[in-house]
Amino acid sequence: MKNYGRTSVSEFLGDQIVFRNLLPFDSRLPGLPHLRQKLNFPENFLPRKSMPEYGAVIAEIVRAARELTLSNASIRRVIYVGDTRMNDGQAFLNICRASDWKGIAFIGADRPEPLKIDLERQNDKTIYSANRWKAIEQFEAFLAEQDFHVDESTAILFDLDKTLLGARGRNDRVIDAKRLNAAEDTLRDALGSDYNPDQFQAAYHELNQIEFHPFTADNQDYLVYICLIISSGLISLQDLTASVRAGKNSRFEDFLIYVEEKSTSLPPKVRDIHQKVFTRVQSGDPTPFKTFRYNEFKRTVEHMGHLSDTASVEEILSQEIVITEEIRRLANRWKEQGALLFGLSDKPDEATLPSQELSAQGYLPVHRVATHGIGEDNGI
Ligand SMILES: [Mg+2]
Structure with a gap:
């Protein structure tokens, strides 16, 4: 494992991110209150990640995000990167069902047993599970084998909690x-x-x-x-x-x-x-x-990037919430290929964004806080 220096989630996602309340951080995008009528949701209903309605809301937000950055492209494929087969896998399937996009999901974790990859297919949807975060490199090759192109018509959705930040089995x-x-x-x-x-x-x-x-x-x-x-x-x-x-x-x-x-x-x-x-x-x-x-919120941001750059990787992984370097690397490449990158977090907004008072004291939203990128060595 190696320290690749300081970075933040916003370095590759910008503000294209939504938390539990389903109000995108980028206020130009529609949130749940705007979509409620269109989607026929009852008042006060807030779908959780594993519900079919969550898929419908995310599909609408992602379409609008593509329109905003590239109005002549439309999404036809989706890649989902997460850490739990149950919650993320279900959210992925629901997004595909609500949108008719072709989809492939990567579900990762670091586990002590030998490398193992599981493929689960449901019609034109595939869930690729691996017990190494580094296997996302093999996943990239798998996409090419499947003729699953990453371009302007591809949306890449990243789970935040225990995927981009605090990787499962690692941090x-x-x-x-x-x-x-x-x-x-x-x-x-x-x-x-x-x-x-x-x-x-x-x-x-x-x-x-x-x-x-x-x-x-x-x-x-x-x-x-x-x-x-x-x-x-x-x-x-x-x-x-x-x-x-x-x-x-x-x-x-x-x-x-x-x-x-x-x-x-x-x-x-x-x-x-x-x-x-x-x-x-x-x-x-x-x-x-x-x-x-x-x-x-305070405890979280105070434990991001607070250790010195020369601290050992073991020390950083045991005390800091860090970025999963293998995903960051690939996210930047996918972005260069024209894909739309979007972050999904199930964390309450209150635990992710500073209050007005803390904002005035200089506290940043979690996705903008710099912390160390830690990952397995790729030989560079
Ligand atoms: Mg997660």
């Missing part, structure tokens, strides 16, 4: 660690000297397990809020898990009502957070714990 633990640190910052601030890190971590790890996903909806905002309520002493972890297993409190919404009924006994700062989360969940906001996500 993804730093992303998770920073989110956990942000949760700790939030609880420490809300509980003051009553904050107990061991109690928080026990609750977080227990409730983060798949067994509790029906209760937490696998939503980190919900999970951190639940940990805050446990840490405030309103209910113990044991009593909560027992009541979830017994089918009481089986949905997060039930738990919110339970807390609401007892909210007068919460410490003032916790009560304030509870009231905000309660209101936002009722209005359909999938990211109701804003202070936690603002802290996640």
